[in-house]
Amino acid sequence: MNFHSSPFEAWPFILKLNFVLSLCFFCLSLILISALYYQRLNKNLKLKRRKALENILLDFINSYLFDEDFDKNEEVFKLKKEHLPTNFHLKIALKQLLIFNENLKGESTAMIKNLFISLGLYDYIVSELKSNAWQRKARALFVLSQLSIEIPEGLIDPLINDKKIEVRQQAILYILNLSEANPLGFLNKIKSPLTLWQQIYIENSLKNAYKGEIPDFSQWLNHDMCSVVAFSIRMMSEFNQFQNIPVLMAFIDHKEEAIRKEAIRSLGKMEHNELLPILISKFHNETQLIKQETLKTIKHIGTYKHLADLGLGIYQENNSVKVTYYNLERYFRSKPSFNIDSIDLILKSPLLTP
Amino acid sequence: MNINFHQIIEIASWVFLAYGLIICSGYIFSAIFSLIELRDYKKKNNFQDEIALLKSSNLPSISILAPAYNEEANAVENVRSLLTLDYPSFEIIIINDGSKDGTLQKLLDTFDMVLDDSLYHNAIHTEKIRGVYISKQKAYKNLKIVDKENGGKADALNAGINISNNPKICCIDVDCVLERDALLKLIKPFLDNDKKVIASGGIIRIANSCIIEDGRIIEVRLPNTFLARAQIIEYFRAFLMGRMAWSKVDGLLLISGAFGMFDKETVIEAGGYNPNTVGEDMELLVRMRRMMQEKKVDYTVAFVPDPLCWTEVPQQWKILYRQRNRWTRGTIETLLLHKKMIFNPKYKVLGLLSAPYWLFFEWLAPIIEFLGILFFIVLVFFGQINWLVFLIFFGVVYSFAILFSFTALYFEEISFQQYKKSKHILILIGTALLEPLIYHPFVMFAGIKGNIDFLLGKKSWGEMSRTGLTNHQPVEDK
Numbered sequence: 001m002n003f004h005s006s007p008f009e010a011w012p013f014i015l016k017l018n019f020v021l022s023l024c025f026f027c028l029s030l031i032l033i034s035a036l037y038y039q040r041l042n043k044n045l046k047l048k049r050r051k052a053l054e055n056i057l058l059d060f061i062n063s064y065l066f067d068e069d070f071d072k073n074e075e076v077f078k079l080k081k082e083h084l085p086t087n088f089h090l091k092i093a094l095k096q097l098l099i100f101n102e103n104l105k106g107e108s109t110a111m112i113k114n115l116f117i118s119l120g121l122y123d124y125i126v127s128e129l130k131s132n133a134w135q136r137k138a139r140a141l142f143v144l145s146q147l148s149i150e151i152p153e154g155l156i157d158p159l160i161n162d163k164k165i166e167v168r169q170q171a172i173l174y175i176l177n178l179s180e181a182n183p184l185g186f187l188n189k190i191k192s193p194l195t196l197w198q199q200i201y202i203e204n205s206l207k208n209a210y211k212g213e214i215p216d217f218s219q220w221l222n223h224d225m226c227s228v229v230a231f232s233i234r235m236m237s238e239f240n241q242f243q244n245i246p247v248l249m250a251f252i253d254h255k256e257e258a259i260r261k262e263a264i265r266s267l268g269k270m271e272h273n274e275l276l277p278i279l280i281s282k283f284h285n286e287t288q289l290i291k292q293e294t295l296k297t298i299k300h301i302g303t304y305k306h307l308a309d310l311g312l313g314i315y316q317e318n319n320s321v322k323v324t325y326y327n328l329e330r331y332f333r334s335k336p337s338f339n340i341d342s343i344d345l346i347l348k349s350p351l352l353t354p
Numbered sequence: 355m356n357i358n359f360h361q362i363i364e365i366a367s368w369v370f371l372a373y374g375l376i377i378c379s380g381y382i383f384s385a386i387f388s389l390i391e392l393r394d395y396k397k398k399n400n401f402q403d404e405i406a407l408l409k410s411s412n413l414p415s416i417s418i419l420a421p422a423y424n425e426e427a428n429a430v431e432n433v434r435s436l437l438t439l440d441y442p443s444f445e446i447i448i449i450n451d452g453s454k455d456g457t458l459q460k461l462l463d464t465f466d467m468v469l470d471d472s473l474y475h476n477a478i479h480t481e482k483i484r485g486v487y488i489s490k491q492k493a494y495k496n497l498k499i500v501d502k503e504n505g506g507k508a509d510a511l512n513a514g515i516n517i518s519n520n521p522k523i524c525c526i527d528v529d530c531v532l533e534r535d536a537l538l539k540l541i542k543p544f545l546d547n548d549k550k551v552i553a554s555g556g557i558i559r560i561a562n563s564c565i566i567e568d569g570r571i572i573e574v575r576l577p578n579t580f581l582a583r584a585q586i587i588e589y590f591r592a593f594l595m596g597r598m599a600w601s602k603v604d605g606l607l608l609i610s611g612a613f614g615m616f617d618k619e620t621v622i623e624a625g626g627y628n629p630n631t632v633g634e635d636m637e638l639l640v641r642m643r644r645m646m647q648e649k650k651v652d653y654t655v656a657f658v659p660d661p662l663c664w665t666e667v668p669q670q671w672k673i674l675y676r677q678r679n680r681w682t683r684g685t686i687e688t689l690l691l692h693k694k695m696i697f698n699p700k701y702k703v704l705g706l707l708s709a710p711y712w713l714f715f716e717w718l719a720p721i722i723e724f725l726g727i728l729f730f731i732v733l734v735f736f737g738q739i740n741w742l743v744f745l746i747f748f749g750v751v752y753s754f755a756i757l758f759s760f761t762a763l764y765f766e767e768i769s770f771q772q773y774k775k776s777k778h779i780l781i782l783i784g785t786a787l788l789e790p791l792i793y794h795p796f797v798m799f800a801g802i803k804g805n806i807d808f809l810l811g812k813k814s815w816g817e818m819s820r821t822g823l824t825n826h827q828p829v830e831d832k
Contacts, residue, residue, distance in 0.1 A: 014371065015743060018750045025753030032760040033783060039767050040776060135397035165546065166398055197546035200410045208406070234412065323475040330472070 134164040141170035176205040193227040237269035268297035304332035387599035415443040417518035420528040421510035426455040435569020441537040452504025478512040478626035481505035508627035508634035536662040543656030554656035555609030561664035584793035590762035601657035605708040611635030613663035633684015682804025720801030759786035
């Protein structure tokens with residue numbers, strides 16, 4: 001087979017195919033390199049434009065906020081016309097406003113809100129909120145929540161149950177940040193479980209952003225979703241809702257292990273001593289998770305006596321529980337307040353540990 | 355005879371072509387899936403600052419497990435770096451795996467450690483633990499040092515799992531440099547998922563030549579050597595394209611041993627790391643996934659593409675050779691241990707896609723490539739080579755190889771762009787052009803030798819030496 005001198009048409013198909021593929025791959029490689037450089041140049045260019053606009057905005061916002069001679073209406077009109085022609089520019093303006101908002105308090109934040117509206121950013125954000133792209137909705141919610149800009153409830157409510165977890169999360173944060181009296185009202189409307197991540201976010205917002213009165217979490221103890229119930233139980237101890245201890249006690253018998261664990265942890269955190277005798281009486285019939293939680297609670301609010309009340313049945317437990325028990329025994333014995341003579345005979349028996 | 359020989363040539367040509375086409379299609383699909391996954395990840399994480407969450411007391415506690423073997427030179431610095439990670443609740447467990455140098459003593463002296471007499475449950479069998487140490491100083495209260503008899507990395511990690519107190523374990527190489535928010539980013543998938551997450555892994559970045567101060571990457575630089583740069587291209591392909599794509603279809607079979615987080619309960623239930631394989635990281639994940647599939651539990655494995663972990667790669671050919679030899683043996687061992695999964699529809703994506711992929715394109719690829727080269731030599735020997743045909747075949751393979759590398763470079767550019775200078779791109783393009791000619795044949799050869807060593811029953815890890823991330827001078831191979 002000598003193809004050196006034969007024309008391309010005479011080559012076997014496999015050879016032609018490979019030749020064409022080689023050319024395609026080389027061309028694609030060249031295109032990719034060009035795209036790569038274009039991307040880099042474009043990024044650098046955008047960065048340059050961004051920096052220039054950021055400087056303009058920085059001066060503008062400073063003057064808007066702090067210069068009394070600044071002709072606000074006139075300058076806003078000029079800025080919009082000359083410097084904010086596209087969505088790219090609007091996004092940069094939004095970012096700058098968010099930075100200012102984060103670093104300022106009081107009257108200035110109200111002025112930032114005014115500027116947000118005067119620059120036409122409200123309409124832009126609402127249009128983003130109505131778009132089909134989930135990331136645009138999520139980002140819009142994030143901005144609205146950061147700047148505490150109110151929008152009609154009708155726009156937010158459907159987003160609480162959006163199919164994208166990020167949108168749901170931002171909708172929840174929006175409600176939390178803007179609410180003045182009922183920050184967790186959305187819990188009655190949600191149809192999908194709260195992830196642990198969302199729960200941490202909510203807790204963080206309640207502790208650091210929300211200024212109103214913390215709601216009574218017992219209202220969600222009968223919620224359809226376990227995640228909401230577990231979250232409410234946890235928050236009761238986080239916000240010291242001691243008045244809910246009696247109702248919480250019922251949850252240490254809940255059929256869901258996760259909820260039982262949360263109830264024990266919460267009651268333990270609130271140092272409810274009456275909990276221990278009940279936990280000890282149920283100990284040997286409980287799951288491994290609950291047994292470990294019980295031992296932790298004994299360490300936290302109990303005494304050596306409580307530990308000893310678990311009795312000889314501890315020998316029948318699995319090694320993991322036994323090891324926790326033995327370590328706890330050592331812990332109590334090492335405490336300066338420990339007095340072996342003051343407790344009954346059972347406790348005078350040798351240590352269970354080898 | 356002559357006709358038969360030609361027929362053999364033709365059949366072999368078609369077989370190699372078909373194999374090549376299947377590989378190419380696989381790579382094209384992986385590029386597409388990776389692009390989608392990367393884009394989604396960027397969309398999800400580009401506007402929100404999650405640092406505020408670090409104040410939360412409800413983030414699950416994490417145990418960082420770092421086995422150390424003869425790490426006297428860097429162990430203290432590395433521990434100091436780990437101690438400064440941003441996370442509300444974590445413990446660091448350094449497992450001294452019977453080091454022959456002064457690793458243990460140096461750690462004990464520096465951090466003022468004393469023997470801890472607490473009891474631990476050996477949920478997983480390990481070599482004998484000589485002692486567990488805790489610090490007398492409050493500043494190091496979250497540090498534990500385990501001293502044990504040598505049993506290998508898997509055994510050391512198992513010991514760490516037994517000692518750990520937290521529900522999530524993060525297994526790392528002690529000499530890795532972690533980003534400050536690495537733990538928060540890696541735990542997020544566990545908490546923000548409707549399914550049970552059993553493991554999450556991150557991208558491993560190459561730290562050779564980077565400027566590091568106090569255990570932090572201050573400036574990302576391109577390595578000085580071709581060998582390390584070739585590995586950058588290779589890691590881009592493996593992580594930004596390969597693993598991102600597998601993550602998209604929930605078919606990940608490997609979370610790098612250098613940096614991965616696991617649900618401790620699931621790890622223990624699966625039996626912990628297997629000390630009888632040199633590919634313990636892959637084997638554990640495959641076993642965990644297999645167990646979950648068999649139990650019919652809805653679960654997933656997450657992958658975080660952010661650059662969270664930086665490590666040093668071999669800068670000497672012989673060290674690279676040992677590493678790749680070991681990786682090959684680890685792959686073979688894992689695939690043989692779990693051969694039941696291959697083409698088994700019961701295991702869904704894992705059985706029908708991931709495991710066959712690893713069989714044909716990770717294990718068998720160097721063998722088939724090597725046979726191709728042998729076939730070429732036979733043709734030359736019998737004077738059957740047509741150089742135009744050869745050039746065209748070579749051209750298609752080479753052009754596809756560089757196209758794939760350029761795609762990986764492009765993905766890096768549109769995602770994380772760690773190499774900021776335009777000069778860096780140029781150097782990486784040059785490396786990508788040379789890599790199929792110099793680096794790849796060597797790695798293939800190491801893979802072949804790995805297969806031979808596997809057949810000969812070789813089980814050892816092979817000593818790895820590192821230059822040290824704080825000292826860029828080469829050291830003698832240990």
